[in-house]
Amino acid sequence: MSTSFTQTASDVFLESLSLGGVEVAFSVFGTDHAGLIESWAKHQASDNMPAVPKLVICQHEAVAMNGALGFAHFSGRAQAVIAHVDVGTLNLGAGLHNSLRNRLPVLVFAGISPWTEAGERFGGRDHYVHWMQDVYDQRGSVRQYVKWEYEVRSGAAFPPAVARALQVAHSNPPGAVYMTAAREPLEEPIADYRYPSMPAPVPSVPPDHVLRELAARLRQAKAPLLLTTSAGAEAGAVEALVKFAETFVVPVVEIRPFHTNMPADHVLHQGYFTDAKIDLLEQADLVISLDCPIPWVPVIQAPRDDAEIVWIGIDPVEGRLPMRSLHGDLFIQGNTREVLNALTRLGGTVPAPDEAALRARLDRLAASHAAQREAWDRDAATDELTVAHLARLVAQVCGDDALVINETVTNDTRVLRQLRKSKPGALMGEAGSGLGLGLSAAFGAKLARPDADVVCLQGDGCYIFGSPSAVHWGARAYNAPFLTIVLNNGGWRAVARSTALMHPDGHAARAGFPEGRFDAPSDLARIVEAAGGVGMTVSAPEEARKAIEEGLALVRAGTSVVINAHVVD
Numbered sequence: 092m093s094t095s096f097t098q099t100a101s102d103v104f105l106e107s108l109s110l111g112g113v114e115v116a117f118s119v120f121g122t123d124h125a126g127l128i129e130s131w132a133k134h135q136a137s138d139n140m141p142a143v144p145k146l147v148i149c150q151h152e153a154v155a156m157n158g159a160l161g162f163a164h165f166s167g168r169a170q171a172v173i174a175h176v177d178v179g180t181l182n183l184g185a186g187l188h189n190s191l192r193n194r195l196p197v198l199v200f201a202g203i204s205p206w207t208e209a210g211e212r213f214g215g216r217d218h219y220v221h222w223m224q225d226v227y228d229q230r231g232s233v234r235q236y237v238k239w240e241y242e243v244r245s246g247a248a249f250p251p252a253v254a255r256a257l258q259v260a261h262s263n264p265p266g267a268v269y270m271t272a273a274r275e276p277l278e279e280p281i282a283d284y285r286y287p288s289m290p291a292p293v294p295s296v297p298p299d300h301v302l303r304e305l306a307a308r309l310r311q312a313k314a315p316l317l318l319t320t321s322a323g324a325e326a327g328a329v330e331a332l333v334k335f336a337e338t339f340v341v342p343v344v345e346i347r348p349f350h351t352n353m354p355a356d357h358v359l360h361q362g363y364f365t366d367a368k369i370d371l372l373e374q375a376d377l378v379i380s381l382d383c384p385i386p387w388v389p390v391i392q393a394p395r396d397d398a399e400i401v402w403i404g405i406d407p408v409e410g411r412l413p414m415r416s417l418h419g420d421l422f423i424q425g426n427t428r429e430v431l432n433a434l435t436r437l438g439g440t441v442p443a444p445d446e447a448a449l450r451a452r453l454d455r456l457a458a459s460h461a462a463q464r465e466a467w468d469r470d471a472a473t474d475e476l477t478v479a480h481l482a483r484l485v486a487q488v489c490g491d492d493a494l495v496i497n498e499t500v501t502n503d504t505r506v507l508r509q510l511r512k513s514k515p516g517a518l519m520g521e522a523g524s525g526l527g528l529g530l531s532a533a534f535g536a537k538l539a540r541p542d543a544d545v546v547c548l549q550g551d552g553c554y555i556f557g558s559p560s561a562v563h564w565g566a567r568a569y570n571a572p573f574l575t576i577v578l579n580n581g582g583w584r585a586v587a588r589s590t591a592l593m594h595p596d597g598h599a600a601r602a603g604f605p606e607g608r609f610d611a612p613s614d615l616a617r618i619v620e621a622a623g624g625v626g627m628t629v630s631a632p633e634e635a636r637k638a639i640e641e642g643l644a645l646v647r648a649g650t651s652v653v654i655n656a657h658v659v660d
Contacts, residue, residue: 123202
């Protein structure tokens with residue numbers, strides 16, 4: 092059976108994605124996508140058809156998913172991922188976890204096995220695999236990771252389904268949505284369609300009396316503290332946080348950030364921490380957790396018993412975390428930037444009870460800031476290629492404008508202390524544990540910001556998890572080169588560290604934690620060469636500086652580069 096229809100539901104679907112603001116579709120095709128493939132070719136062959144997203148073919152679904160997340164992180168908009176039925180959906184794997192925990196919007200579409208078996212409808216089953224790929228609940232495999240899932244059963248339903256999907260994906264907290272459809276509805280003829288207007292809700296601000304009371308408490312506090320992970324997710328939020336902190340003289344500590352939240356060179360910036368004690372938390376009488384899912388780990392440290400705890404953010408209760416019993420006295424849900432701006436305005440109407448005490452606090456924090464940076468400088472001042480020294484070289488050579496994807500796991504905090512990012516929108520970290528995000532996210536970041544220098548920092552374990560051969564192929568195919576620096580410590584240090592914390596004198600410790608080592612090391616610098624890139628291996632500071640300088644120049648000239656850096660700690 093053939094078709095002569097000039098407009099199909101596949102056309103309408105792709106055009107609806109474009110109308111909804113989707114620029115790129117990261118795609119891994121299968122037998123379920125014949126209609127979409129034909130539609131892209133049709134649009135490519137015509138000069139007068141409506142716009143559709145740019146097709147980016149990926150060699151693995153992990154690349155597609157994490158690439159879309161990198162694009163979303165640096166653009167603020169959800170992109171599309173096209174996956175192949177149930178098996179492609181399962182290959183999305185840890186990327187779905189990353190979308191959930193990093194609060195990044197993405198629209199995932201996957202085909203399902205055709206419904207019809209005997210030629211009743213165009214697009215029905217015509218290959219044995221269409222029976223093998225038929226499962227009872229394909230959408231159920233992703234349900235706990237997505238905000239919304241839906242099967243489109245009629246071609247005419249694609250425009251409202253896309254609009255609804257993107258609305259949910261962009262609503263706070265942002266996240267993944269998942270659509271499916273069989274081949275039969277994708278091939279339906281569509282005479283005409285309308286894409287409905289369904290934008291995400293406008294930013295919300297809590298009632299004035301709530302914020303006014305908090306502003307008064309901030310003025311009375313002797314030792315306030317703000318902890319954040321992702322306050323800088325929205326445009327203008329970094330500037331809003333700076334003004335808020337200055338107005339109330341509140342120190343800001345970043346807890347495993349995956350955005351630039353507070354300029355690192357500001358005197359009120361008081362450092363980066365992950366699973367560690369924070370002196371300011373021990374002293375604080377008012378603690379604000381601002382878009383910070385886990386501001387402290389109770390078995391390591393908790394606030395003072397008499398401290399007032401305020402949670403602020405787009406989801407201050409973290410409803411997608413099954414269990415979190417960290418206490419609080421006030422939970423404020425609202426748009427982070429607008430809440431900060433409102434508090435700053437109110438702060439101007441509430442005088443400080445003791446201006447001298449406020450100035451003294453600022454002086455103490457400025458001194459603490461300076462001492463902290465001097466200590467970080469000493470960490471990097473070594474003749475060996477340590478993590479701190481390598482990260483400092485990256486900061487010096489690549490500059491603050493470079494977009495940095497930081498997937499260094501156990502070295503995360505040490506790397507951040509040397510990068511000292513101050514430019515809003517120039518950092519991407521990893522909130523969850525879906526390792527392998529970094530490489531593909533860098534690919535997506537370069538597609539989103541083609542004029543920017545993109546640098547991916549990750550451990551050797553993460554690099555291997557990241558499907559490097561598929562990522563480097565994509566970077567070459569779509570002219571999206573970036574610089575990768577692998578902090579190679581020969582294994583999974585997080586595994587050894589976790590075991591050591593629980594069994595410090597156990598058999599694994601006595602054996603040297605072989606389960607966390609890669610005793611048969613790979614030449615990681617060679618993988619990129621298969622895709623026309625350049626690989627370098629370094630083990631000394633001067634080698635590393637030269638490699639970063641040469642690598643950045645090569646990337647700017649259009650070639651991806653991987654530096655395999657053997658660090659000593």
